[in-house]
Amino acid sequence: MNTSISTKSFIRVISTQNCLAKQIPRNLKGRSKSSQEWLTRQLADPYVEKAKMMNLRCRSAFKLIEIDDRFKILKPGDTVLDCGAAPGSWTQVAVDRTNANGTKEGNKKGAVFSIDLLHFHAVPGATIFGGMDFTTAIAQQRLREALADRQVNCVLSDMAPNATGVRMLDQENIMGLCYSVLRFALAMSAINAHLVVKLWANGDISKLENDLGRFYEHVKRVKPESSRSDSAELFLVARQYKGIDAVKEVTTKTR
Template sequence: MRPLLSNYLYKRLFRTDNVGKYAKQQPRNLKGKSKSSQEWLTRQLADPYVEKARMMNYRCRSAFKLLEIDDKYKILKPGDAVLDCGAAPGSWTQVAVERTNAHGKIERAPVGAVFSIDLLHFHAVPGATIYGGMDFTTPLSQQRLREALAGRQVNCVLSDMAPNATGVRMLDQESITNLCYEVLRFALAMSAPQANLVVKVWDNGDVPKLERNMLKFYEKVKRVKPRASRGDSAEHFLVARGYKGATAA
């Protein structure tokens, strides 16, 4: 894993005029592939964040969503304990490890702890504790996480989880909203005062209600669409800051 870039170099590398030069590649060897596969390959090669992920040794482009959120809202800091839900393939975990110093590479800074869980098995991330092949929504998995935390309160809960799409818009929106509530319930039970929470949602009519419910327990809740989120995606993130306590409501 490469160290974080300086703010100057980060801005130079990811300024708008640099982004465009990565969009010139064209897919090859498309013969025999389905139309959907061809469209996916074309989009991947035209996506500047895919190339940036390779350059910075992140496992996938989604790392830049969390980087942008943290740069703006300061939800992660050295020494924090972080839970990453739906973590595979591990790009958010990589960012969390770097920003909390869970790998211990930042001298004279507190060392954080990152716990990552996903239904899929995925490769280890140095500095993180990985729980692959586990369903976060089950009581058994949540108990395993409680045991791993050993009484330590969580400073930030992250969720990039999304259900497998059925193609039925209403059902898919309901499913991801339910996932958000699962994460919220766990966060309320395990978070330290002033902790933060980030959950992914697909824009729908239930999101305002979810925001209001989160505001009962957090000082601020902001709906965010990072630049790294594709423009044709309904994906948004709710960033909740300043946990007030489970009895605040």
Template sequence: MRSVKICLNLLFKRCLSINKSSIHYAKQQPRNLKGKSKSSQEWLTRQLSDPYVEKAHMMNYRCRSAFKLLEIDDKYHLMQPGYTVIDCGAAPGSWTQVAVERTNANGKQEKKPLGSVISIDLLHFHAVPGAVIYGGMDFTSAVAQQRLKESLAGRRVNCVLSDMAPNATGVRMLDQESITNLCYEVLRFALAMSGPDANLVVKVWDNGDVPKLEKTMLQHYEKVKRVKPRASRGDSAEHFLVARGFRGT
């Protein structure tokens, strides 16, 4: 009888632990959707069911886009301790966080070279320890680019990152043209400020002008690869052009 009671007790505890586990991992459902547009409701639902959103919270990244850069850098080794990195369109700062970690700009990797990260965005965003932040500045303006050059103080850049995208108008052709123009702005800056063997990452929305942009980048870099990280949502048209091995102009 005693052995039967012990078995039943163990079975009960096991069932209880399974129930607790299922409650813990159950998908969260968005609340307070009343009055919100359909697109807002879909965005909230998608955010709550997105594993990268939860992972970003757990790893203290400001948003899920950090995992796009982490995956790209893990594969192509664009940054390393001691590198100087420019992050364009940096808000809210998740790519800057990754760049600071990978270049050792925060000095946390003992006995490794100290890197430098300079970030800029049209929006203001909170400071990232180890990075120089320029918020409220338009990267495409001459004033902003001059400020970046002054911050470099004669140093050459090892990697230029751009997760920039224009505010969508809803007109596909105009939006594609706008983001392509941003890519060319970043490319021109990179060509002027990069050192030998430097790298470049720019975000594009897939369109007919991308092959031309790739061809232009190949004139100045050893390799150019079109990449869609796993963290990039499947229904998104975004890709990243990864250029490695700057050869000069």
């Protein structure tokens, strides 16, 4: 898998070749309006086509590619935890960039551990925990056992709850997921490790940013270009974990 090609250069090339001419989906009879709109958008989306060309499982891979190209959070030899990993596109990128599959000679071999509530197909080079709820004590204990003595260099979370349609409840649920990931990251990460969490634009972002800033040197809001413009999603990228001593110090001061 060659994930080194930039998203911008890809769009420029295929636009020049008129490969992105607007297509009208066929066989829409009987489909709902929302289904028709989704199919039309998929056909017009350059990232969907690029994902197929690069053998990536879905377009969301390019969000992580953009984040890593900008912030350099993944490197050969790293140990990575991917939360909410199904169908596995972020895991594919993480495996490639950490050399977890051992295909890049001369580079250290990394390790990728991926978990999701859904079952999904194996990704060569990754350890998969499908059908497991990351937020449960049982799932987190399984991850600790699998990690053994390894400390994590990067924790990724593309998790999002099923939408209820009640905005305040949905916001509360996704923030809960972010804090669950953060707590696990604080316990399992190496010094200078990184963290990426997904959330939806809301008034609680500043609080989460401030909390991340207590434990990480740098925190940045990011909306990748490959994230659809009509989507409320964004990511917080926290870099350079200060270590458990910093966590203890903050905990002591806030008691």
